[in-house]
Amino acid sequence: MWIAHANFAKGFRGGERQTQLLIEQLAQQGYKQKLLTRIDSELAQRCSHIKHLEIIPLKKPYIFHSSVVKGATLLHAHETKALQFAYFAHLLYNMPYIVTRRVDNPLKTNFLNKKMYAAAFKSVALSKAIENEVLRVSPEAKTAIIPSAFSDITVNEKVSAMIKERFKGKFLIGNVGALVDSHKGQSLLIEAAKGLEKNHPELHFILLGRGEDEEKFKEQAKGLKNITFEGFVDNVNDYISCFDLFLFPSRHEGLGSILLDVMQLNVPVIATDVGGIPDIIKSEYNGLLIPPASAEAIVNSIIDLYKHPEKRALLAAHAKETVKNYSPSAMAKRYIGLYGTVQKEA
Known part of the structure; x- marks a missing residue:
């Protein structure tokens, strides 16, 4: 054959x-x-x-x-x-x-x-x-x-340590994907960052990727100190391993294979309840599912997991077990x- x-x-x-x-x-x-x-x-x-x-x-x-x-x-x-x-x-x-x-x-x-x-x-x-x-x-x-x-890409511990040092003292909320709002919904993430900056300056958002809406997003985030546009990186897992939380606010999604890498690396997930995402994420078991197009739901879910580290750990543990099938x-x-x-x- x-x-x-x-x-x-x-x-x-x-x-x-x-x-x-x-x-x-x-x-x-x-x-x-x-x-x-x-x-x-x-x-x-x-x-x-x-x-x-x-x-x-x-x-x-x-x-x-x-x-x-x-x-x-x-x-x-x-x-x-x-x-x-x-x-x-x-x-x-x-x-x-x-x-x-x-x-x-x-x-x-x-x-x-x-x-x-x-x-x-x-x-x-x-x-x-x-x-x-x-x-x-x-x-x-x-x-x-x-x-x-999930991918078999390894984590470079030296690079990961440098990223953690760079954002020392911050609770890191990551997103990975093409910067295309009609698909990945990052404008909602930016709105959430605006709503959280004043009362929770320790929460910091990192966006990995490039795309047609990159400049629009940067303009939307102008003046915010709690968001970093990191662009394209060779090994996203170096960053994922540093995230305290992964946010995936897609407006539609076939499956969302990046979620499998995130789950494999013990990072708790908040994702929208669209497309094939519910095939992977069972809300309140191995992640949180939220309604699409709702910055308010994003903010509430972030605060929930930020304030309850034991819940984050339990979701991540269940996710790690789930991902064995992938x-x-x-x-x-x-x-x-x-x-x-x-x-x-x-």
Whole structure:
């Protein structure tokens, strides 16, 4: 068996990190793999060390190069452009393919989407919310739910110690994600910071990431001394390990795989009750769920956990136990089972 993966995403976000994690796990199992990417792909660069992996950069239009997957046991599409590529390869060469959909954004109800998901051997969703969206558009799709995995990135203790020293005496509330308010909702975090600065100056917010709303957010936070925009960092886990609390005010979310890294590092979570987040977070057990678009709910939840360290510790302990089910090896095992079914039925 050898597997061709396709991911033509521009940058390197959660979906690309999960693609890399899966490829690494499969390589450890001895699988022969190809990775099809766009030219100058960061995903390709990050996967260049993986054994038994051939990386093939393709020029647009990608579907003109579909012959590169001939001979593969199956094609695994990891995002929308890759799904279009896979569907075209299926029509030309009867290539079996699966697709992993990682976002819960509304799908367009059109003929192509209906056919692409229906023709897939399996349409994998990260959460029930995503599965429902696929079935809404393509009721004939054969679906399965395989959630994301936490990353195996280690913490650099020296860097972590430097971060803690830099913010000494502060209760750190972190957020990691693209600075895009329509998705990640950081404007609500900033409003919460405004409401807390006067009475709780010891609470300090750190935002990691870049995005289209970065300047707008900085303007919104102008004059605040309790918020730091750290930008893009190489190893977010160095920062996560320093957080006392993680805040995730997304307006919609397929799953929120960064939450798995946070839970793995024993940091309590406050997140919005949207999309696939409730698949991971059970409120008052391994985190707190709050209604979306409510800065007031954010403030109240922060104060609750800040004043009750024993509650924070209990939530973090339960989260650490929960996240055992979301290891990279567990995710890979689920996909290997799916691949084997394709091989038997092909």
